[in-house]
Amino acid sequence: MTGSKQQIALITPVATEIQQEALAFVADGHEAKAVKCLRKASGLGLPEAQAALQLLRSGKALPADYPQALENLEALDSDLMRELGSSLAEGDSVKAVKVLRERMDLSLTSGYRLIKQLEDREAS
Known part of the structure; x- marks a missing residue:
């Protein structure tokens, strides 16, 4: 069994500032930039970064460390x-x-x- 994309996002640290930056991109209507920001900062793959963004949008914080x-x-x-x-x-x-x-x-x-x-x- 492998971890789901959401589980991987929940155990991959992303600095709090990057999480806030991604949410700001979403608020400005730039979801693709938000995903790119998360990928660059964390090394997450595309599906995992999309899952991470979905978690952030739902109010769930990602681990910062x-x-x-x-x-x-x-x-x-x-x-x-x-x-x-x-x-x-x-x-x-x-x-x-x-x-x-x-x-x-x-x-x-x-x-x-x-x-x-x-x-x-x-x-x-």
Whole structure:
């Protein structure tokens, strides 16, 4: 199972200023510019950026950083979080990144950063 476009948008950080800029483009009738703005700032693909914009338009904030993205992932898929935690407890962060990427259809960079955030959180 891979993450839906909306789930991917909910676990990909986008700076608050960029979210506001995208909404301003929409208010001015420039939806394509809003999507382009989100894509450029986050690395989201076109369908995922469109889903992110839809979330913003409905009043839902996107995560602004990786700690918030990790909280969203936890809320979306607690089973996946347990699996990732088990991999990290075994000292296998590479496996954790691989599982996360496969299950949520994330880029290597996003997967790595989320796992790094999880490692840091569990270490403290």
